[in-house]
Every structure is written in structure tokens, then in C-alpha cells.
Amino acid sequence: MTTIGEHIDTKPALTSLRRKDLLGIADLSPEEIALVLDTAVAMKEVGSRPIKKVPALRGKTVVNLFFEPSTRTRTSFEIAEKRLSADTLSVAIGTSSVVKGETLADTALNLEAMSPDMIVLRHSSSGACHLLSRICRSAIVNAGDGTNEHPTQALLDALTIRERKGRLKGLKVAIIGDLLHSRVLRSNIHLLTKMGAHVWVCGPPTLIPAEMKQFGVRVTSFVDEAVADADVVMLLRIQLERMEGAYFPSQREYFQVFGMTEARLRLARPDVMIMHPGPMNRGVEIASEVADGPYSVILDQVANGVAVRMAVLYLLAGGAEHEEAA
Amino acid sequence: MKKLLKGGRVVDPANGIDGAFDILIADGVIARIGRDLPIEGATVVEIPAGLVVCPGLIDMHVHLREPGQEHKETVATGTASAVAGGFTAVACMPNTSPVNDSATVTSLILAKAAAAGLARVYPIGAVSKGQKGELLADIAELKASGCVAITDDGHPTATALLLRRALEYAGMFGIPVVEHCEDPTLKGDGVAHEGYHATRLGLRGIPGACEALGVERGVLLAELTGSAFHVAHMSARGSMRAVRKAKEAGVRVTCEVAPHHFTLTDEALGTPVPYDTNTKMNPPLREAADRDAMIQGIADGTVDVIATDHAPHHYDEKKVEFDRAPFGIVGLETAVPLTFDRLVHAGHIPLRRMIELLSVNPARVLNLPGGTLSEGAVADITVLAPDLLVRIEAAKLRSRSKNTPFDGWQLRGGVAATIVGGRTVFKNDQIFVEAGL
Numbered sequence: 001m002t003t004i005g006e007h008i009d010t011k012p013a014l015t016s017l018r019r020k021d022l023l024g025i026a027d028l029s030p031e032e033i034a035l036v037l038d039t040a041v042a043m044k045e046v047g048s049r050p051i052k053k054v055p056a057l058r059g060k061t062v063v064n065l066f067f068e069p070s071t072r073t074r075t076s077f078e079i080a081e082k083r084l085s086a087d088t089l090s091v092a093i094g095t096s097s098v099v100k101g102e103t104l105a106d107t108a109l110n111l112e113a114m115s116p117d118m119i120v121l122r123h124s125s126s127g128a129c130h131l132l133s134r135i136c137r138s139a140i141v142n143a144g145d146g147t148n149e150h151p152t153q154a155l156l157d158a159l160t161i162r163e164r165k166g167r168l169k170g171l172k173v174a175i176i177g178d179l180l181h182s183r184v185l186r187s188n189i190h191l192l193t194k195m196g197a198h199v200w201v202c203g204p205p206t207l208i209p210a211e212m213k214q215f216g217v218r219v220t221s222f223v224d225e226a227v228a229d230a231d232v233v234m235l236l237r238i239q240l241e242r243m244e245g246a247y248f249p250s251q252r253e254y255f256q257v258f259g260m261t262e263a264r265l266r267l268a269r270p271d272v273m274i275m276h277p278g279p280m281n282r283g284v285e286i287a288s289e290v291a292d293g294p295y296s297v298i299l300d301q302v303a304n305g306v307a308v309r310m311a312v313l314y315l316l317a318g319g320a321e322h323e324e325a326a
Numbered sequence: 327m328k329k330l331l332k333g334g335r336v337v338d339p340a341n342g343i344d345g346a347f348d349i350l351i352a353d354g355v356i357a358r359i360g361r362d363l364p365i366e367g368a369t370v371v372e373i374p375a376g377l378v379v380c381p382g383l384i385d386m387h388v389h390l391r392e393p394g395q396e397h398k399e400t401v402a403t404g405t406a407s408a409v410a411g412g413f414t415a416v417a418c419m420p421n422t423s424p425v426n427d428s429a430t431v432t433s434l435i436l437a438k439a440a441a442a443g444l445a446r447v448y449p450i451g452a453v454s455k456g457q458k459g460e461l462l463a464d465i466a467e468l469k470a471s472g473c474v475a476i477t478d479d480g481h482p483t484a485t486a487l488l489l490r491r492a493l494e495y496a497g498m499f500g501i502p503v504v505e506h507c508e509d510p511t512l513k514g515d516g517v518a519h520e521g522y523h524a525t526r527l528g529l530r531g532i533p534g535a536c537e538a539l540g541v542e543r544g545v546l547l548a549e550l551t552g553s554a555f556h557v558a559h560m561s562a563r564g565s566m567r568a569v570r571k572a573k574e575a576g577v578r579v580t581c582e583v584a585p586h587h588f589t590l591t592d593e594a595l596g597t598p599v600p601y602d603t604n605t606k607m608n609p610p611l612r613e614a615a616d617r618d619a620m621i622q623g624i625a626d627g628t629v630d631v632i633a634t635d636h637a638p639h640h641y642d643e644k645k646v647e648f649d650r651a652p653f654g655i656v657g658l659e660t661a662v663p664l665t666f667d668r669l670v671h672a673g674h675i676p677l678r679r680m681i682e683l684l685s686v687n688p689a690r691v692l693n694l695p696g697g698t699l700s701e702g703a704v705a706d707i708t709v710l711a712p713d714l715l716v717r718i719e720a721a722k723l724r725s726r727s728k729n730t731p732f733d734g735w736q737l738r739g740g741v742a743a744t745i746v747g748g749r750t751v752f753k754n755d756q757i758f759v760e761a762g763l
Contacts, residue, residue, distance in 0.1 A: 026526070105645050125647030126528035127601030134599075146649070148528030186528060210531055211522035 016319030021133045021140040022312055024149035025190035033158070033191060039311035039319070040159050040304070046083055047306060056314050057086035061116040064090040065107075066143070067123045072278055072302065073143050073152075077120050080309035086118075108132050118313065121145070126183075139316045147183050153277050154187035156308040158195065160301050161232055164273055169196035174226040174268075176202045176258060177236030177285050178247075180209050184277045185236060189215050202226035203236075203258065206247040223258050230268040234275040235260055235285045251284045261287045265295065273297050328352045329748060330365060334373030334709070337380045339678050339686050340698035349379065351705040354747040359699055374757060376713060377742050380681045381697050382414025382706030384688040385658060387479075387504075387558055387582060387633035390416070390447070393434060394423025399638040399726045401438035401447060404658070407636070407725035408445040409752040411658040412741035414706035415446035416636075417692060420457065421480035427452040427463035429471035436472050444751050445744075446706070448474045448694060450504060453492045459484025462495060469499045474692045477504035479558060482540050490547050497553030502580070502691060504556045507540025507565065508609070517649045519610040523592040527601065529648065534616060537609050538564030545572035545579050556691055557581035559635045561609035563619035570628045580691050581623075582631035585657060585664040586611065586731070588620045594731060603644045603651035604731040607637065624683065625674045630691060632683040634661045638727030656725045660732050663716045666739020670712070677712065705748035711757055714740035 014035045025033070046054055062081045066074050074090060081088040091111070104123070111119065118139040121129050126146030133140045144150040162168060173192055179185050179201055192199045199217040201208070202225075212219045220226050227233060238254060248254050265272060274286075274296045282288045291298060329351040336347040336359070348363040349356060373379060385408065391399040399407075401418075408416045418435065420426035426435065432449045439447035451468030455461045457478045465476055476496050483489040483505060492503050513536050518524040520531025541557055545568060548555035557569060560581050572579045586607065591614050594605045605611055623629040637654025644651050665684065669675045675683075685708070689697025696706045720733035744752040 103642075103646055123647070125649045127648045130600045131647060146528050147530075183528060186526070209525040210520045210533075211525055214522050215526075 017315040019316070021129070021142075022151055022316060023129050023133060023140065023142050025151045025154050025187045025194070026149065028194070030194050033155070033195060036155055036308065036311050036315060037159050037162060039315055040155070040307040043310035043314070044304070044307040046310070052083050053085055054083065055085045057081070057084035057317055060086045060118065060317060062086045062088045062118045062120060062313065063111055063116045064088065064120045064143075065111070065122070066090065067093055067128075068144070070122055070144070072305070073122060076302070076305040077143060077309050080306050080313060083306070084310055084313055086313070104128060104131065105135055108136055112136050112138060118316065141312060141316065144183055147181050147186070149187045149190075150183040151187050152305070152309050152312055153184050154191040155312065156301055156305040157188060157234065157275060157277070158191055159304045159308055160275065160297055161273065163300070163304075164297065165231060168192065171197045171231040172200065172229060173197050173232040173234060174200045174202060174230040175234045175236065176223060176226055176260065178207045178238050178242060179203045179212070179236065180207045181239065181242075182236045188234065189217055193217065200226045200230070204248050204254075207242070223264065224267055227264055227267045230272055232273045232275060233260060233265070233268060236277070237279065238281055238285045240281070251281075255284055259283070259285060259287060260290050262289050262293070265290060275301060277301070327748075328357070328366070328368035330363060330368040330370050331379060331707070332370055332372050333375070334377045334379045336699065337378055337678055337681055338699040339682050340381065341700055343699070344678060349699065349707070351745075351748040354705055354749075356699055356701055356703050356705050358701060373709065376711070377757070378677065378710040378712060380708055380710060381685045381699050382744070382746065383412045383662070383684040383708045384415045384417075384694065384696060385413045385634050385636065385661065386417040386631060386688040386692055387584070388416040388418050388636040388658065389421070389638065389654070390418040390435070391638060392422065392438060393431065397640050397726075401435060402442040402444075403724065403726040404636070404638070405439060405442050405444035405447060407656070407658040407723065409744040409746070410724045410741070411660070412662045412708045412710065412744055413445055413658060414708060414744055414746045415448060415694065415696060416658070417448040417450050417474060419479045420450055420452040420477065425452050425457045426450075426473075427455050427457070427468070429467045432468060432471040432473055445746060448472070448692065450475045450477050450479075452476065453478040453483050453503065454488060457481065459488060462488075462491060465495055465499065469501060473501070474694065475502050475504050475556070477506065477558070479504060479506045482506050482508045482510065486543055486547065489544065490551060493547055493551040493553035493555060497551060500693065502554035502556045504558050505540065505544045506558050507537050507544060507560075509536050509539040512536035512539065517606060517610075518595055519592040519612045521592055521613045523595045527596055529595065532608075532610055534562030534564050534612060537562045538568055541565040541568040545569065545577050548572070548579050549575070549577045552578065554578045554580070559584050559587070559609060559633070560629070561587045561612050561616060561620065563616045566619045566623045566628060570623070573628065580630040580687075581628070582633040583620045583624060583629050584633060584635045585661050585668075586655060588617060588624060589664050589668050590731065591617050601648040602731065603646065603648055604655055604729050606648060606651050606653055607635070607655055608653035621669070621674050624669060629683070630687045632661065632665060633688065634658055636725075638725050639729050640727060641729070644729050655729050655731060656723060656727055658725065659723050660718055660730060662710065662741050663718065663737035663739050664732070666712060667737040671738055705745060707745040709742040709745070711740045711742040711754070713738060714742070714754075714757070716740040
């Protein structure tokens with residue numbers, strides 16, 4: 001087992017992620033985050049070529065193991081893997097052994113017996129990637145585990161912000177919505193605070209996790225306060241079934257109190273960016289006029305997802321060092 | 327057959343004894359206690375210097391899993407674990423399969439215990455039939471067949487009304503109701519203490535108030551009914567406050583704390599092994615202020631009993647995602663080292679208080695024989711080694727299950743020997759090489 005952080009390179013110029021897995025942003029240093037983002041810029045260029053393919057992961061096998069439905073993330077990983085020339089396969093939950101009662105550990109060990117190089121895991125349980133990391137030799141890439149982390153989402157968000165603003169440091173980023181059930185929130189908090197952004201989080205008190213202040217963020221339930229002079233407003237999905245848990249009374253009321261409207265957005269800086277990890281509920285956390293408006297970078301986020309995932313896979317495989325060796 | 331324990335420091339809080347005494351055991355009872363007793367044909371057992379002879383330890387909260395879950399533990403393996411941990415008696419919880427809500431199940435457990443011939447086993451019966459929270463179990467029958475208390479442990483008693491009835495009805499037989507205090511709606515699908523660490527790891531939280539609400543409900547009903555109410559495995563500072571207040575008001579309430587709740591905090595969820603399912607138990611490991619409140623309550627006398635909530639689970643069941651793993655850890659073989667190391671040697675309580683918490687008081691709460699070295703009492707005796715350096719090794723535990731978060735821990739204080747009814751059922755070979763025990 002590789003202990004988290006054990007292999008962080010102390011040399012000034014990093015050329016690879018000296019770690020077996022990407023389990024979360026919590027484990028990454030600012031230098032490693034910058035390396036992923038810089039590498040993603042180069043990977044983005046690959047996607048603009050007529051022939052969108054480089055041989056970086058030729059001969060490597062990547063398994064996408066998705067225990068939760070996902071369109072965006074899975075497609076994004078698959079495209080990233082193919083552009084790097086990896087041999088990829090996606091294990092669909094409906095046809096896997098899990099429905100027959102096999103444990104996650106056994107499923108992973110069986111896949112492992114076929115010697116894949118990487119396993120990209122999406123799972124509904126927090127810590128599922130840590131469990132796999134302890135029992136698998138393959139590199140584990142976290143594609144979202146429960147309400148813990150979704151590291152590649154935070155990385156693609158950071159890439160998108162950096163493209164527009166040229167930096168992360170010093171920006172006011174307001175994250176608004178269901179904080180309690182969001183892995184995107186946790187990864188973004190880790191990443192943005194490590195990179196020097198000022199993070200505000202906002203939602204109804206029923207959807208704010210305990211001890212949020214200890215994470216180096218400002219916490220408020222007043223959306224105007226969160227949006228005021230913000231450089232970035234990031235909205236999190238409100239799952240419709242949350243009303244059943246009495247977290248808030250109705251979608252209508254949520255939209256009235258927290259929904260991002262054009263009027264509310266005027267409190268932010270004139271060059272504010274609107275972000276959303278998707279899938280969106282129009283008219284609940286975000287007004288359609290805002291989602292489709294000039295400040296929205298929501299589709300840029302999706303585009304950057306491919307580049308960031310290419311960068312992560314490439315760097316975990318050894319980056320430039322691996323290519324030199326090969 | 328007589329046996330004479332010679333030398334050693336005898337600590338018997340029930341009789342105010344603390345000093346060098348000999349103990350003569352005859353026919354399974356303590357025949358005499360005094361200085362320089364004559365040998366008179368007894369087998370002499372020299373107690374090495376530095377050891378402590380005390381009334382047998384009693385763990386009043388153990389899951390022996392039999393009948394029905396023998397892959398986790400059996401009465402035989404559980405009592406082997408008990409005596410290795412210094413316990414001469416255990417009380418076992420009724421959430422077996424089938425539930426212990428009848429003389430049939432109680433008798434089966436007692437028969438298995440007799441066949442094993444290790445620790446004494448005192449079954450605790452269910453409050454409700456099948457622990458379903460609807461009809462009262464046949465409590466007179468349970469008591470007559472050997473049950474010493476009733477509980478729906480594993481879950482709280484379903485309603486305040488049922489708990490009231492159980493207290494009233496059990497009060498007639500002089501047995502306490504042991505309650506797993508929890509408001510199930512506040513617990514929801516929580517898996518860890520609600521706080522910084524659960525937030526950081528993305529684990530669904532269980533607030534301390536969830537337990538304290540259950541304690542408040544129980545003490546109010548104990549006051550209403552005048553019956554004896556015992557709070558199981560207490561973990562939250564709000565619960566401690568509620569028990570302290572109730573005791574001051576004269577309510578018949580007692581409570582227990584498990585070693586993991588005075589030792590660990592929720593920080594263990596993330597380190598050294600993130601999402602280690604051996605840090606998952608119910609009630610959960612709580613934050614430092616709660617852990618400190620447990621130690622405070624143990625030191626100031628609010629807490630009556632240290633009990634382990636020994637909850638064996640097979641490794642298959644624990645080698646899963648954190649939120650899918652069952653709650654609970656084994657505790658019988660780690661309780662004495664943890665109590666010595668974390669409470670006695672840390673200066674929170676004297677040795678005498680440790681023996682009250684682990685022997686005198688559980689005997690009193692459940693009205694059991696033992697808890698004393700009085701002449702004529704059962705010869706249930708534990709010999710403690712306060713300065714023995716103990717390394718916890720999960721793989722070597724006698725329990726059938728190895729689910730402990732303390733694997734590899736080095737602790738000061740252990741068990742030298744365990745004597746039940748005058749018969750030595752465990753001895754630590756590290757100490758008694760040729761002592762003849």
C-alpha cells in the first residue's frame with residue numbers, strides 16, 4: 001500500500017504525480033495541483049487536432065468501474081483514455097457480478113487478476129476508492145465516491161477558472177446549494193483553499209455539514225452575502241428527493257431563497273463566471289437565463305473535463321518520465 | 327479440593343480491603359481471607375509480587391451471537407475470550423437469531439455456557455417479543471429461566487409507552503431495563519459521529535443529541551415508574567449531563583461506558599487507516615469533548631460500570647465499504663489493558679475504582695453473585711498485572727472475530743489469571759510459568 005503523500009516529489013519541477021492513486025484533492029500539494037492544470041493545458045491542444053490521439057498510454061489497460069449511473073463523467077474518462085491510446089473498457093453495473101451479491105473487494109480482486117494498469121471508480125460509498133487502493137496494485141482514480149470527493153471535477157473547475165481569470169489566488173468563489181450531500185463541494189474546498197482562493201459556501205442550514213468553518217471557508221445562509229463581489233459563482237445540484245428529508249419545503253421556495261437569478265447575479269463582480277457541475281435543475285438552483293447567459297461557462301467545464309482527465313491519467317502513469325523510459 | 331492464594335495485593339472494594347492477604351478457596355467458594363493463613367492441605371499458589379488479586383471482573387454488555395450467528399462468535403469462543411480478558415462472568419445480549427425472548431433460547435445459552443465451562447454467562451432477555459417493539463416478551467419466564475435484565479439492545483425500545491410498561495413490569499421482578507439510548511429519527515442512516523471528521527470524509531453523521539434524547543426519555547420514565555434503568559454504552563456528553571442530573575434527583579439510573587469511548591475519538595475514522603470499518607460502532611466514536619466527558623464521569627462517580635459492548639463480526643462483513651459495514655468491535659480482551667493504561671496509569675482513577683467499575687458495580691446493577699471477596703462468596707477471582715506490557719494482536723485474540731481498532735497497540739496493564747468458582751480457567755503463561763495455578 002502506498003501511503004498518501006509518501007511519494008510527493010520535493011524537487012522544484014514536478015514532472016509526474018509520484019503516487020499510485022488519485023483518491024482525493026485532500027492528499028495533493030499545491031505543486032501537484034498546478035502540475036495537473038499545466039498538463040491539462042497541453043492535453044487540451046490534443047483535442048483540437050484533426051487526429052485527436054497521442055500514444056502516451058499505448059499498451060495500458062484502464063477499467064472504468066462505475067457503480068452509479070453517470071453520463072458526463074464516464075464519457076469524459078472514456079474519451080480521455082482513448083485520446084491517450086489506452087485500451088479501455090467500462091464495466092456496466094447492470095451486467096456485473098455485484099447484482100449477484102459479490103462484494104466490492106471481490107469484484108476488484110477479480111478485475112485485478114486480469115492485470116489492468118488503472119481502475120477508474122465511481123461508487124456511492126464514501127471511501128470506496130480507499131478500500132480499493134488498499135487491496136489493488138492498479139492505480140485507483142476516484143471518479144466520485146459517495147459524498148467524499150470528486151477530484152477530477154474540482155480540477156476541471158480550477159482549469160476553467162484559471163483560463164478565464166488567469167489565476168485562482170485571491171478570487172472570491174461562492175459555492176451555493178446542497179453542501180451536505182456534495183462530493184464536488186469537498187474537492188473544490190480542498191483545491192481552492194490550497195490554491196489561495198477565498199471560498200464562501202452557502203445553503204440552507206439543513207444542508208450545511210457540521211463544522212464547515214474548520215475547512216477555512218466562510219459559511220453563510222444569506223445568498224446575497226455569498227454572491228456579493230464574487231468572481232466565481234458555483235451552483236450545486238439540488239436533488240429533488242431532498243424535500244422528503246425535510247431539508248427544505250419546496251423547489252419553489254428554494255428557488256425564491258437561493259436560486260441564482262439575473263437580479264441576484266448583479267451583486268457579483270461584472271466579470272463573474274457561473275459554473276455548475278451538472279446535471280442542472282433549471283428553475284431550482286439556477287434560472288435558465290443565468291445558465292444560458294453570457295456569464296455561464298458550464299459547457300467549457302465539460303470540455304475541460306476531458307483535458308483534465310487526460311492529464312491525471314498521463315501523470316499517474318509516470319508522465320514524461322514514463323515516456324522517456326518507453 | 328482447597329487452594330491457597332498466597333501473597334499478592336488483595337483489593338476488595340466491597341469490604342474496604344487493600345493489602346497483602348492470603349485467600350483460601352474451598353469447594354468453589356472463598357473459605358477464608360486473612361494474613362498468613364495455614365496451608366492445611368491446600369494447594370499453595372504463590373502470587374508473584376506486583377500482582378493484584380481482586381473479585382472477578384464482570385462484563386455486563388457482550389454479544390455472544392449464539393444462537394444464529396455462530397460465524398461471528400459462539401458461547402464457547404466468547405467465554406474463552408472473556409476469561410482471557412480477565413472476566414469471570416459476562417451478561418449476553420438478546421439480539422441473537424432467534425431473539426432471546428423465551429426460556430428456550432435462555433436455556434440453550436446456559437447449556438452452551440455450562441458445556442464450555444469457562445466464564446459464567448448471564449443472559450439478558452428481550453424487552454419485546456422478537457425485539458419487534460410491539461408486545462412485551464414473557465418476562466417472568468425469562469427471569470425464571472435465568473435472565474438478569476431485559477433490553478431491546480441493538481435498537482432502542484420502540485416507543486416511550488413500551489419502555490414505560492417494560493420498566494413497570496420488570497420492576498415487579500427486581501430486574502433492570504437496559505436501554506440502547508438513541509432517537510432513531512435523528513440517527514437516520516448515519517454511520518459516524520456528526521462533526522469535523524465525518525464532514526471531511528463524507529460520512530453521514532449521528533449527533534450526540536441522538537443518544538442524549540434517548541437517555542432523557544429513559545430517566546424521565548425511570549422517575550415516573552420508580553424502576554431501575556440502566557443506560558448502555560454511553561458516549562455523548564449530553565448523556566452524561568442527563569445521567570448526572572437524574573442521579574442528583576434520586577432517580578434509579580445507572581450507566582456504563584465502553585473502553586473505546588474513553589480511549590478513541592472520531593479522529594480514528596481518518597487515521598491511521600482512512601475509513602477503517604473497525605472504527606465503526608454504534609454509538610459512534612465521538613469528538614474529544616465527549617471522550618473527555620466520559621473520563622470525567624468515570625472519575626467523578628457518575629459512571630457505574632465499564633462494559634465492552636463486545637460485538638464480534640466476521641472479517642467478510644467488515645471488509646466492505648464503510649457505510650455498508652456492520653457497527654461494532656470486539657472488546658473482551660482489550661478492556662483491562664485499556665482501562666489500566668488510559669485511566670489508572672494516566673492518573674484519572676485509582677485501582678480500587680477500576681475494580682468497582684469492572685466488578686463490584688456490574689454485580690450490583692444486575693444483582694449477581696460476585697463482585698466481592700467476602701468469606702462465603704463464590705470464588706470468582708481475577709489476578710491483574712498492573713505493570714505488564716501488553717501488545718494487542720488481533721490475530722491472536724481468542725474471540726472468533728478479530729474486529730478491533732487496537733491491533734498493534736502497546737499498553738501497560740494486563741491479566742495474569744482468571745479463576746471461576748475456584749477453578750483456574752485462564753492463566754497468562756508470560757507470568758505463571760511455574761506458579762501452579
